[in-house]
Amino acid sequence: MRTVRILLAVFALLAVPLAATAKDMTGIALSGVGVEAGTLTAADLAKFPVTEMEVSFMTKKGMETGRYKGVLLWPVLQEKGLAKLAGDHHEDLAHTFLVTASDGYRIAFSVGEIAPDFGNRAILLATERDGKSLQDEGFRLVVPNDARGARSVKGVVSIEIK
Numbered sequence: 001m002r003t004v005r006i007l008l009a010v011f012a013l014l015a016v017p018l019a020a021t022a023k024d025m026t027g028i029a030l031s032g033v034g035v036e037a038g039t040l041t042a043a044d045l046a047k048f049p050v051t052e053m054e055v056s057f058m059t060k061k062g063m064e065t066g067r068y069k070g071v072l073l074w075p076v077l078q079e080k081g082l083a084k085l086a087g088d089h090h091e092d093l094a095h096t097f098l099v100t101a102s103d104g105y106r107i108a109f110s111v112g113e114i115a116p117d118f119g120n121r122a123i124l125l126a127t128e129r130d131g132k133s134l135q136d137e138g139f140r141l142v143v144p145n146d147a148r149g150a151r152s153v154k155g156v157v158s159i160e161i162k
C-alpha cells in the first residue's frame with residue numbers, strides 16, 4: 001500500500017510539469033453562432049471518420065505536395081451544433097467562419113462553401129502529414145483544389161462561426 005501511495009505521489013508530481021510543458025496544441029477553440037463553445041482536442045477529432053488526401057499547392061518556395069490525414073470540418077461542425085442552423089438554408093448560408101492560427105494568421109471561409117448541398121468543399125482538419133503527427137506543430141487546414149497554399153492554415157488555434 002505504501003509503495004502504491006508513493007508511486008501515486010510521484011505520478012502526481014510528474015503530471016504537473018508534463019502538462020505545463022506540453023506544446024500549445026491542446027486543442028482548437030470553437031465558438032460563435034450555432035455551435036457549443038468549447039475546445040476541440042485530438043481525442044474529440046479521433047471520434048470522426050478519418051479522411052486522407054494528397055494535395056499540391058503553390059507556395060513562395062514552389063509547388064508543395066503532402067499527404068494529409070485528418071477529419072472533415074463539416075461533420076465536426078455539425079456535431080458541435082451547426083446542424084441546428086440547418087432549419088432554413090437561406091439563413092445558414094449567411095454565416096461564415098474565421099480560422100485563426102497561433103501566429104495570428106487568419107483566413108475566412110463560408111458555411112455554404114463546405115455544406116454538402118452547396119460548395120461541398122472537403123476542407124480537412126489535418127492531424128498528420130506524410131505519416132507524421134502534427135500534434136507539435138499544430139493542426140493544419142487543408143483546402144483541396146486551391147491552387148495556392150494561403151488558405152492552408154498551419155497551427156489552427158480557433159474557429160469562430162459568424
Ligand SMILES: Nc1nc2c(c(=O)[nH]1)N[C@H]1C(S)=C(S)[C@@H](COP(=O)(O)O)O[C@H]1N2
Pocket residue numbers: 058059060061064101102103105148149150151152153154155
Ligand atoms: N499559420 C499560418 N499558416 C499559413 C501561413 C502563415 O503565414 N501562417 N502562410 C500560408 C501560405 S501563404 C502558404 S503558401 C502556405 C505555405 O505552406 P508551407 O509552410 O507548408 O510551405 O501556408 C499557409 N499557411
Ligand SMILES: [Mo]
Pocket residue numbers: 058059060148149150
Ligand atoms: Mo503563400
